[in-house]
Amino acid sequence: MMGFQVVVLWSDILIWLLVAAGVGVGVLIAKTPPLLAAWRRVGANRVGMASATVLLAFILIGLLDSLHYRAQLESKPGQKAVYAIEVLSVLDALAAPLRSRNEKTYSAPFATRLYAKETIDLPGQGTVRDYPRLKHGGKHLGEREDEVAEDAAFTAFKAGVLAFIGWLGVFAAVATVNRKKSPKLKLREAAFAWDAVLLTLLLILVFAVPLFWLSGYYHVFGTDKVGQDVLYQILKSVRTGLIIGLVTTLVMLPMAVLLGIVAGYFRGWVDDLIQYIYTVLNSIPGVLLIAAAVLMMQVVIDTNPQWFSTAAERADLRLLALCFILGITSWTGLCRLLRGETLKLRELEYIQAAQAFGVSSWRIIVRHILPNLMHIVIIALVMDFSGLVLAEAVLSYVGIGVDPTMTSFGTMINNARMELGREPVVWWSLVAAFSAMFILVLAANLFADAVRDAFDPRAA
Amino acid sequence: MLAYIVRRLLYALPILIGVNLVTFALFFVVNTPDDMARMQLGVKRVTPEAIEKWKVERGYDKPLMFNSGANGLSTVTETIFFEKSARMFVGDFGRAEDGRDIAREIGNRMLPSLAIALPTFILGLFVTITFALTLAFFRATAFDFWGVVLCVAAMSISGLFYIIGGQYLISKVWRLVPISGFGDGLEAWRFLILPVLIGVVSGIGSSTRWYRTIFLEEVSKDYVRTARAKGLPETLVFFRHILRNALIPILTGVVVVIPMLFMGSLLTESFFGIPGLGSYTIDAINAQDFSVVRSMVFIGSVLYIVGLILTDISYTLVDPRIRFE
Numbered sequence: 171m172m173g174f175q176v177v178v179l180w181s182d183i184l185i186w187l188l189v190a191a192g193v194g195v196g197v198l199i200a201k202t203p204p205l206l207a208a209w210r211r212v213g214a215n216r217v218g219m220a221s222a223t224v225l226l227a228f229i230l231i232g233l234l235d236s237l238h239y240r241a242q243l244e245s246k247p248g249q250k251a252v253y254a255i256e257v258l259s260v261l262d263a264l265a266a267p268l269r270s271r272n273e274k275t276y277s278a279p280f281a282t283r284l285y286a287k288e289t290i291d292l293p294g295q296g297t298v299r300d301y302p303r304l305k306h307g308g309k310h311l312g313e314r315e316d317e318v319a320e321d322a323a324f325t326a327f328k329a330g331v332l333a334f335i336g337w338l339g340v341f342a343a344v345a346t347v348n349r350k351k352s353p354k355l356k357l358r359e360a361a362f363a364w365d366a367v368l369l370t371l372l373l374i375l376v377f378a379v380p381l382f383w384l385s386g387y388y389h390v391f392g393t394d395k396v397g398q399d400v401l402y403q404i405l406k407s408v409r410t411g412l413i414i415g416l417v418t419t420l421v422m423l424p425m426a427v428l429l430g431i432v433a434g435y436f437r438g439w440v441d442d443l444i445q446y447i448y449t450v451l452n453s454i455p456g457v458l459l460i461a462a463a464v465l466m467m468q469v470v471i472d473t474n475p476q477w478f479s480t481a482a483e484r485a486d487l488r489l490l491a492l493c494f495i496l497g498i499t500s501w502t503g504l505c506r507l508l509r510g511e512t513l514k515l516r517e518l519e520y521i522q523a524a525q526a527f528g529v530s531s532w533r534i535i536v537r538h539i540l541p542n543l544m545h546i547v548i549i550a551l552v553m554d555f556s557g558l559v560l561a562e563a564v565l566s567y568v569g570i571g572v573d574p575t576m577t578s579f580g581t582m583i584n585n586a587r588m589e590l591g592r593e594p595v596v597w598w599s600l601v602a603a604f605s606a607m608f609i610l611v612l613a614a615n616l617f618a619d620a621v622r623d624a625f626d627p628r629a630a
Numbered sequence: 631m632l633a634y635i636v637r638r639l640l641y642a643l644p645i646l647i648g649v650n651l652v653t654f655a656l657f658f659v660v661n662t663p664d665d666m667a668r669m670q671l672g673v674k675r676v677t678p679e680a681i682e683k684w685k686v687e688r689g690y691d692k693p694l695m696f697n698s699g700a701n702g703l704s705t706v707t708e709t710i711f712f713e714k715s716a717r718m719f720v721g722d723f724g725r726a727e728d729g730r731d732i733a734r735e736i737g738n739r740m741l742p743s744l745a746i747a748l749p750t751f752i753l754g755l756f757v758t759i760t761f762a763l764t765l766a767f768f769r770a771t772a773f774d775f776w777g778v779v780l781c782v783a784a785m786s787i788s789g790l791f792y793i794i795g796g797q798y799l800i801s802k803v804w805r806l807v808p809i810s811g812f813g814d815g816l817e818a819w820r821f822l823i824l825p826v827l828i829g830v831v832s833g834i835g836s837s838t839r840w841y842r843t844i845f846l847e848e849v850s851k852d853y854v855r856t857a858r859a860k861g862l863p864e865t866l867v868f869f870r871h872i873l874r875n876a877l878i879p880i881l882t883g884v885v886v887v888i889p890m891l892f893m894g895s896l897l898t899e900s901f902f903g904i905p906g907l908g909s910y911t912i913d914a915i916n917a918q919d920f921s922v923v924r925s926m927v928f929i930g931s932v933l934y935i936v937g938l939i940l941t942d943i944s945y946t947l948v949d950p951r952i953r954f955e
Contacts (some may be wrong), residue, residue, distance in 0.1 A: 450648035453938075455930035457896060461915050462656050462923050468670050470662045554785065568896060569916055574857050583790055590798045603793045612786035619782070 172336035173242035175253045179486040182236045184417050191420075213625035216366035218620025223370040227378075228408050235261040235409040239484075249366060257482040261409075263400055267386055271306035273397035275590070277587075279598050280322055280388050282315045290417035307389045307437070322388065326380040337372045337626035344368060365600070392598035394585065400562040400599050403577050404606045410578035411610060413489060414496070414562040415555040421497035426504040427547060431535055433505075435511025448502040455485040456499045457568075464570040492572060496558060504550045508543055517537050545625040550619045555612040563607065579607045638942060642794055642935045643702040646719070649921070652717040657924050663690035663710070663717070666920060678943055688921075689713055698914075714921070722927040727917060732925050736907065742812055743906030744895030745822060750829035754882065755839070757830055757876075762841035767868055769846060778842070784835030792832040793901045810903035825902045841903055848876045877950050885944045887936035893930055 199205045237260040240253040273541055276285035283301035308318055310492050344364055348357055358365040384390050391400035417582070430444050433444035451459070471477075471488060478484040515521060516539070524534050559579075565571035566580025567587075574581060582603040587597035667684040668676050685691040690710060693699075706712060712723060723732035765777045801809040807824050848854070849872060857867045892907065899908035905925070913949045914922035 172744045185912075203632050446648065447646070449645055452926055453645055453649055453931040453934050454652065455890070455893070456932060458911070458923070461911070462653065462927055465915065465918060465920065465923060466656055466660050468918075469665050472663050473668060560788050562789055564897060568791060568912060576686075579788075583794075584789075587794060590794065590802070594710060600794065606787060607788055608786055608791075610782060611788075613787050615782050 173251055174239040177238040177240055177257050179238055179257075179483065180490055180567070181413050181417065181486050182238060184420065185413060186474070187537075188416055202541070207277070208465070208545065208624045210361065211607055212620050213362045215620040215624065216363045217616050219363040220366040220370040221613040221616035221620070223367050224374065224609065227255075227374055228610055230614070231261065231405055231411060232358075232409040232412040234264065235259045239485075240305050242450055247630075254461045255480065257480055261405060266404075267406060268351045268399045268402040273304050273389070273393045274302075275393070275395060275397050276391060276596050277307060277397075278548065279390055279392040280308075280318055281392065282311065282318060285594075287594065304389075307393075308387065310387055318388075322384060323389065326383055329380035329383035334372070334374040337368075337375050340371065341368055362444075370477050384394065389400065400602050403582055403599075404602055406577035407579045407582060407603070407606065410489065410572060410576060411559045411562060411607070412574075413615070414493060415558040417490070417493040418496045418500065418558050419551050419554050421494055422504070423547070423551070424500035427540075427543070428499040429506060430505040430508025431512050431539060431543070434509040434532065435512075435516055435535055435539065441509075443622075444505070444623055448505050451499065452502040455500075457565075459499050460495055460565065461568070461570045461599040464492065464565075467491045467495070481575060485576040488573045489576060492562075496561070500554065500558075504547070507546055507550070510548060511543055512539055515542055548616075549622050549625055552614070552618040556611045556618065557616065559607065559611055579603050632821075633725035635939070635943065638939045642939065645935060647931065650715050651719065651926065652709055653924055655929050658694060658710055658714075658921055669918060696756045703723075709826065713732075714924075718925065721942045723928075724920050724921050726914070727919045730853070732922055735910065736925070736929065738906045739905060739910050740892050741893075741906075742904050743819060743899065743908060744892060746825050746829070746898060746902075746904055746906065747891040749822065750833075751884075751887070754830045754833045758834055758837040759880065760840055761834065761838045761869070762845055763873060765838065765842045766849060766872075767864075769849065778839065781835045781839040785839070787832075787835075789832050789897060792828050793897060796824065796828040796831070797901065800827075806942055810901065812902075812904050817950075821902070825898045825904065829898055841876075845872060845876050846881055848872050851875075882941060882944045882948060885941045886934070886942065889933040889936040892928070892933060 177465060199209055205353055220428065236255050239259075240255075240257055240449070243252045245252050274284060277283070278285060281304065281305055287299050288299070289297050290300055290302055308315065308321075311321060331336055345357055348355070348364065352360065355370075373432055381390055383622050385401055389399050389401070391404065393399055394403070429444050429448075431471040465561055467488070471484065521534060521538055524538055529537075562578060563580040563583055567584050571580045572578050582599060586596070586599040586603065589599065645856050663685050664681055667690075668680040671680055671684060681690070692713070693709050695709055697709045704912050721733055723736070726732050727733065761777070765774050768774045768777075792867070797809055801824065807820055810821075812818060812821050853875075854867060857871050858864075862870075864949060894904070894906040894908035896908045896912055898904070898946070899906045900912045910922065911926050913919075914926070
């Protein structure tokens with residue numbers, strides 16, 4: 171049994187805090203009938219639920235990648251335990267073959283040989299120029315290299331059948347529970363869009379299970395310049411994207427909500443001051459403010475190397491700083507919306523009645539105004555997510571995004587951008603990164619639409 | 631009207647001062663000039679003398695806000711704040727790391743930026759309004775549904791993909807136009823056509839969807855029902871009544887970005903090698919040229935505030951219900 175030492179990064183704390191907050195909000199919603207009704211409308215939306223299933227799959231990957239540890243190095247009995255310098259996550263452990271089986275350089279998806287010709291020494295025959303055999307990709311085939319297509323198809327079929335059987339189990343369980351709860355309704359007539367969830371689950375399983383099965387034998391998405399598996403990089407990028415999309419809103423939310431409500435409720439000089447602050451911040455073009463702040467943060471990080479014990483910690487702190495900076499540049503929109511809505515709410519009769527009864531201002535804000543602004547907050551939360559994930563890629567490309575050592579969609583695209591100029595074209599890293607990002611952002615956009623339709627009373 | 635504009639300009643002044651203070655705090659208080667010197671000189675060549683020399687060369691050796699060693703007015707003027715930050719109000723941005731005058735460089739680079747941004751803006755507006763109008767005309771049909779689905783899909787694609795994919799397909803595979811670069815005079819069109827095209831395509835998704843909702847909001851208004859009740863054909867209702875009224879929120883909404891067109895686009899310009907302000911900013915970020923980034927932040931804010939004022943003016947011009955008071 172190998173020992174390990176748990177490593178808790180700051181971003182891990184925040185992401186698990188978010189999970190806890192999500193559960194807390196869920197409990198709160200279950201107790202508040204209007205919010206519950208709105209979420210029921212989201213639950214009945216087929217497209218919304220299908221995209222929620224996809225998002226959950228991504229979040230699962232991200233959460234697995236947010237449990238970090240350092241493995242114990244082998245040591246003689248009686249010696250003090252020594253831990254590896256490298257910080258790994260549970261996802262790394264699950265995907266150990268993907269992480270460790272590196273090739274020398276580029277290789278195409280399902281290739282058995284490298285992308286470039288090399289001089290190979292053949293014992294007894296001198297040297298030849300040829301594409302060298304990969305160390306890991308398609309190794310089990312031995313000499314039968316031309317059978318890749320049949321082998322891959324057969325393996326994929328096996329895994330697909332297995333995935334289908336597993337899905338049938340889930341389907342049967344859901345159907346049984348559904349029949350017990352409402353015996354008369356068929357599954358597709360249920361209030362919750364189970365049919366959409368199950369169909370999406372089937373698609374995910376039938377796609378993902380063969381993919382991972384095959385990745386044990388081949389580099390399914392190829393390898394990059396330093397020979398690392400592209401599929402592994404995609405998996406690691408998911409966490410970075412989720413943190414940027416979620417933690418940023420978490421950072422800006424308290425500030426936006428507090429300042430927005432206070433400005434709208436108290437008016438007068440408080441309102442003037444808060445309006446002044448957000449107009450100033452809003453006047454600076456977002457990208458430029460981010461660029462300036464990231465440049466300055468980099469100076470702080472570079473001049474204080476003693477703060478960080480591992481490279482992972484430094485990259486992690488830079489990621490969080492980026493979230494903060496993005497949060498500071500993006501809270502103004504929500505703040506303005508909340509201020510406007512509070513201005514309207516405070517003139518309503520029930521607030522006036524509360525004031526006449528002598529209820530304190532804070533109590534009115536917390537009990538009577540905040541609950542009536544929740545729909546705006548929730549809509550803003552889900553609408554911002556996709557934009558932030560896309561922004562990360564652009565910022566990393568410009569050089570003001572995450573740490574270059576941290577895997578993210580942006581750094582993947584950045585590293586791969588010159589590859590289309592090669593002959594033959596190295597397309598697989600770019601295509602894989604863009605496709606994964608597209609699926610994540612599309613799911614987020616569709617889910618956001620479903621949430622907005624359910625919560626916004628104005629929307630048709 | 632004139633009094634209104636003057637008052638708006640006076641309102642803008644405190645905001646600009648705020649922006650100036652924020653950038654000053656960001657660039658000189660969060661990090662001292664010593665830190666910047668260390669960063670610029672690199673780890674190996676850092677000696678106290680080298681840092682001092684670097685600071686003197688750039689005028690960073692003075693006190694931040696208040697010079698207690700000087701007399702009279704120069705206690706305030708001989709400071710970093712006055713020489714580096716306050717002078718930006720009169721268009722004096724100082725020199726970049728390579729010794730060039732930033733204000734002059736900005737003047738030279740505005741035109742190439744505008745040459746890309748202006749056609750992209752106008753063409754993009756025309757294309758997206760046309761699409762949105764078509765979708766709204768066929769509202770609640772399969773055409774509208776799939777149009778919206780396409781818009782959401784297009785919104786979900788990274789802007790980088792449009793640029794990289796477009797460059798690869800059109801310039802490398804089809805060899806229609808040069809991959810990147812910029813030419814003088816009329817020759818420039820060959821370099822401009824691809825970035826403009828990509829800029830238009832990458833903006834279609836979100837704008838079309840946004841304008842479509844504006845059109846649909848207009849469709850459900852009373853005057854439209856009246857127009858139909860009078861027996862006007864649907865095409866006339868759309869082009870004479872709905873289009874004109876919906877254009878008011880759409881056009882006043884885009885006024886704010888017009889001054890920003892001078893700034894160019896960071897991504898497009900760096901990918902296509904356009905010598906505009908966007909690529910200037912990117913180069914400055916990569917070279918960690920703080921004075922250039924600082925100047926660009928200030929100019930960007932000025933242009934944004936000008937855009938806000940223009941928006942307000944355009945609102946009052948198109949909507950007689952809003953008065954100048």
